[in-house]
Amino acid sequence: MIGKNALLAKYQSHWFWGIALFALFIELCFHVLLPVSISNDSYGYIALSRDLFNPNTSFERSVGYPVFLLLTGLNLFDNLIPVILVQAAMAVAIPLIVFKSLVRFGLGYAVLGALISCLYFYNFVLSLSVLTELAYVFSIAVYTFLLIAYFRKMSLRNLLLVIASCWLIALVRLSGSLHFFSLLIGISFYILAQMSYKNWDNMKLGLRHIFIAIAVFASVSVVQHAITNRTSSVAWPHFVFNWVYKDNTLDNIHYGIIKPENGPATQRLFEEIERIVTESPAAFDTLKASGSNKIQNIVLEENGKYSLESVKLLMDDLIFNNKHDLRSWAIEGVLINSSHGILGTSNLLSKAIMEAFINHPEVIVLRLITVFQSRVWEFMANGITLNIVSFPTAYHHQIPKVMNDVPPSTLSPNVFKQWAYDMFDHTGNAAVDRDINYPNRYPTTVAGMMESFNSGNLIGIGHYVGMLGTQIIRLCWFIIALGILFLPFTKHAALLGSLLSASFIPPVASVFISETDPRHLLMSSPVHVASAIFVIYVVVDFFTCSNIQEKELARE
């Protein structure tokens, strides 16, 4: 006779491996439809994996993914396939981690969550790209599992594991450390709940854990800052300066509020730029190249330097004609290459940015409204649209043309061959399909997808199918929004508060900080799925418990 628990465990095991098989089948389908991809951002990670200890190489990137590339032998074996296979295993593992996270609430919840994760094709599409995306989603899945485990059993070991998982996320992308705040929010809810129940022992446990968590996290942060400059506090001005500096005449996501009249820090920033361009004609040329037409004709003096009048013209252009797309990066580059270095530049820019926010606090509100209206709400109500950033499958224009006497790109020969072979293998025979402006690269309709199908362009089909699957996360977002309403009434407020804030704060903050980059909304899927399923559990639990109470009252 098999006991009830053994039978349940057997069922769980069957569902678990059955879902694993299903996820592998989906992964296989996307390997048929899409090529392995090395796109624009991949080069930074590959370069960093070859030069891990150089603080100047891709300073705005974290080392987690380059270490992953190193460990999977990208450089050692000159082979892309181990990276892709490990990423495939991670993509298959994500629904399984969601399953393991939710099985504590019931097999049905676990199966539902894992199936939604399987049908959310974004992870499988990104498993083919040499980018941080999949490693980031995987580390968020691990975090979700550990967060749920912690709030089910609040032990010190589980607390330390959640903090470790926060650092795992931060190792992959610097903004990952934001997940730590969700842990704190959850423990705070726990303390408040225990206070209302007058359960002082549990309240003390919560207080002890919150102090330990802050102490451990702060200590690791201090050590990290002592070892490296690759921290979120150094990198954030790199992302924010662009949209704060750039003029808003072209679109509403830029604000053009870095002006000398903001205060002494901004004045110092422009004084420093002025000093550098006066001393270095090369720095002047860099900023001139990304300037307006008014300054393009400025030429060097006979003494090999630019005149003071030319410097003044350039500075006026920097302050009043800040429309050029790449200029903020050029300013940052010039400062980094001067005596300021990465740390000094970050300091200068961050102070100027803070001064701009103090002078224009409305910008923060406007920015939040923009993020919600044009990203969160737009995606939730009208559907998730994809582009070269969210589905960054490499395309033909990214193959460098060896026409001049310049060294080829950073890829090693075999990795290049694997990438280029797969790309051509997936785009069919029609020359038009390989055009950079090919209209059906991201088809949004069946007719568009059929055009890709008829010409054998599998990338178009893969993107269309991937886009359809990605929509399922909108359902989770809707349920998460409903979950906020239940927060004050549930006995699971600690875990629910923690999961809801983890679903909300890191992705929205990342969109806010970056160029309103919408892919940040797509990369938190494990926590979104787990939160949505947990909201369903809370709602079911709420009404079932209420019914029981009503029945008991009626009986009395």
Add this chain to the structure above:
Amino acid sequence: VNSNFIHTILVIAIGIAIVLLFMGALFNYRKYAGKFFIQIPQPVKQYLLQQNFYKVSFIFAFLCFAIWVSYRHSGLGCEDLDEAAQCQCYALQVVNKTDIKQQLHWARNGMKMCPDSKFFSNFIEKNQK
């Protein structure tokens, strides 16, 4: 439809057939011909049967998947690539080789593919002496 697509689908169909045969052999499904094609040693069979059917299937399928992905991308030469990528492929071979004879060999091949490229012509000119 892309001929590679049909080729890939065929390879996957064969892969699934192998998985089914393996499973047939494991679970003695005679009508799936497992008994006739694959003989699994008894101790291995005993061990596998103790495991979850889906677990065994998954591990076997993942191994097949890994072999297929590796096979597709192994032993590629520059000539396997589309014309647009061949020039870059030869250029990378030139840069990554240390033996000057091999470098010149790849540069000459590159020159044939991309006669307008200054990279190959300059390299040959500089190193032929």
